[in-house]
Amino acid sequence: MEDFGDISNVVILRALGLGDFLTAVPAYRGLRQAFPMATITLAAPAALEPLARLTEAIDRLLPVNGLGGLPAMSPSPDLAVNLHGAGPESIGDLLGIGARRLITHSHPQYPEITGPQWRPEMHEVQRWTGLLNLEGVPADPRALRLSKPTQPPAVLGAVIVHPGASAEARRWPVNRFAEVARRLALDGYQVVITGSAKECSRCLAVAGAAGLSEGCVLAGKLDLGELAALVAAARLVISGDTGIAHLASAYATPSVILFGPTSPTQWGPPAGGPATVIWRGDTGDPHGRWVHPALLEIGSDEVLAAVEARLWGPTPRLLRLEYPNSAVM
Numbered sequence: 001m002e003d004f005g006d007i008s009n010v011v012i013l014r015a016l017g018l019g020d021f022l023t024a025v026p027a028y029r030g031l032r033q034a035f036p037m038a039t040i041t042l043a044a045p046a047a048l049e050p051l052a053r054l055t056e057a058i059d060r061l062l063p064v065n066g067l068g069g070l071p072a073m074s075p076s077p078d079l080a081v082n083l084h085g086a087g088p089e090s091i092g093d094l095l096g097i098g099a100r101r102l103i104t105h106s107h108p109q110y111p112e113i114t115g116p117q118w119r120p121e122m123h124e125v126q127r128w129t130g131l132l133n134l135e136g137v138p139a140d141p142r143a144l145r146l147s148k149p150t151q152p153p154a155v156l157g158a159v160i161v162h163p164g165a166s167a168e169a170r171r172w173p174v175n176r177f178a179e180v181a182r183r184l185a186l187d188g189y190q191v192v193i194t195g196s197a198k199e200c201s202r203c204l205a206v207a208g209a210a211g212l213s214e215g216c217v218l219a220g221k222l223d224l225g226e227l228a229a230l231v232a233a234a235r236l237v238i239s240g241d242t243g244i245a246h247l248a249s250a251y252a253t254p255s256v257i258l259f260g261p262t263s264p265t266q267w268g269p270p271a272g273g274p275a276t277v278i279w280r281g282d283t284g285d286p287h288g289r290w291v292h293p294a295l296l297e298i299g300s301d302e303v304l305a306a307v308e309a310r311l312w313g314p315t316p317r318l319l320r321l322e323y324p325n326s327a328v329m
Contacts, residue, residue: 004079004101004136010040011077013084013094015064017166018224018243019267020124021048022250024083025055025146027128030139031081032057038078043070050225054146073097083128086118103135123266144270146250149229154218158230159189159311162239163206164199164219169261169288170240172295174202178209179300180238180307185212189235189311194227194244195219236310238303240295241267241286249273254310256303260295262286276306 010031014024021044031040039059042052046063064070067084070093080099084090088109094102095110106115116134119127129139161184163177185191191212195203197220207217222230228247231237237248237255241262246269248255254274257264261284269275280294 004035007035007038007078007101009075009077010035010038010079010081011043011062011073011094011097011099012040012058012081013043013064013070013090015044015066015069015084017045018048018051019246021051022144022146022243022246023124023267024128025057025250026125026141026143027081027083027132027139028055028057029143030129030132030137034137035079041077047224050223051146051228054149054225054228056147067093070094070097076100079103081132083131103131103137105131121266123268125270142270144249145252146228146247148232148251149225151226151229153229153233154222154226155190155192155230156233157190158192158234159184159307160192160194160231160234160237160239160244161206162194162237162242162244163202164195165240165242167287168290169284169286169292170242170295171202171291172240172258172260172298173291174205175209176298176300176303177238178206180303181206181210181212183300183304184307185210191216192230193217193219194222194230236307238307245269245275249275256306256310258295258298258303260284260286260292261288274310276310278302278306 041060041062042058043062043064049061052058052061067089076098079101080094082090082094082104086105088107091104091110104115105118125141129141132139161181165171181191193203193206200219203217203219231247231253232251234253237253239245240258245257249269256276259279263283264277264279268277278298280297282294284292
């Protein structure tokens with residue numbers, strides 16, 4: 001490893017949401033292994049604090065809401081690591097705290113700062129481990145796992161249906177999620193529906209259309225530590241391309257993930273894990289206001305076939321249908 005000198009204080013900037021946090025876990029662990037005696041601080045939203053402890057790499061979380069709010073630090077950190085992005089705002093935030101050394105991608109607004117160029121086609125996990133490796137800090141992209149939560153799960157052995165996502169472009173229709181949930185409940189599985197507090201109405205709509213009670217809806221009732229405990233003890237997670245899919249990967253929980261406008265080569269689960277990815281091969285704006293057309297091409301029967309294969313293995317009760325655009329990752 002490159003000689004960084006005496007590093008006792010490291011600050012990481014990743015002021016983003018759940019999925020972004022989880023794709024950077026291997027990078028956090030690389031920094032912990034490189035600087036085992038340092039205090040490592042993660043600047044990120046406060047809601048992530050329960051998960052920061054489960055990385056076994058973060059000593060404390062510094063709550064920030066997006067960019068522009070990184071407070072002055074005393075003493076200034078020995079090393080600042082930009083795992084937020086490649087824009088000038090994130091670089092400016094870290095320069096503002098006076099770190100002795102900065103690891104970041106390059107940007108033309110800061111020609112004096114060296115670093116690799118941003119490559120939009122890279123997988124998000126590889127992006128951050130690659131940045132550290134280039135700077136002399138070994139990081140293994142396979143190190144995605146979180147420690148097991150200490151609290152018991154709200155439901156043991158649940159099938160989790162997660163119908164939300166941060167943008168409409170990545171939200172599979174409510175009626176299709178409901179059909180999947182209804183069929184699973186009829187087969188005797190304990191189905192729960194998860195989401196954020198803002199997604200309660202959507203989750204309740206799924207439950208209502210599926211004929212499930214409101215007690216099955218856990219949206220807005222769990223913090224991220226409790227959600228981690230639920231996922232770690234679940235039989236299966238069914239979701240779109242959103243944070244809970246990465247949480248399933250962090251606990252090797254079987255999952256069926258529906259991708260729409262974003263390629264799984266950029267945000268998908270690790271190869272060899274217990275995840276089935278369904279994707280039509282089309283890309284578009286993941287932040288769009290309307291459901292991406294490729295996501296609408298995925299029917300509930302196709303998802304149920306993938307779910308059955310994950311729940312029952314290679315010899316399910318019913319005939320397993322094969323779909324050319326479905327892949328086991």
